[in-house]
Amino acid sequence: MSIATHPFDALMEITARPPTVFVRGEGAWLWDDSGKRYLDFIQGWAVNCLGHSPPEIADALARVEGDARMELSNV
Numbered sequence: 001m002s003i004a005t006h007p008f009d010a011l012m013e014i015t016a017r018p019p020t021v022f023v024r025g026e027g028a029w030l031w032d033d034s035g036k037r038y039l040d041f042i043q044g045w046a047v048n049c050l051g052h053s054p055p056e057i058a059d060a061l062a063r064v065e066g067d068a069r070m071e072l073s074n075v
Contacts, residue, residue, distance in 0.1 A: 026052055028051050028052075
């Protein structure tokens with residue numbers, strides 16, 4: 001088993017990192033750590049139905065974050 005190396009480290013090595021690591025998303029598109037672009041055919045799973053990083057949501061979260069501490073759960 002080979003472990004992909006990336007410019008960041010995990011606090012605990014629980015599982016091996018996948019060979020593709022997405023670092024950015026916009027609308028229906030995702031980019032990996034090497035700059036390759038992917039079309040996300042199943043957006044809505046693990047993201048909202050508006051896609052990745054919709055400007056309206058990102059702006060609203062930035063305003064809320066400035067007003068109060070915000071916690072997000074993965075549950």
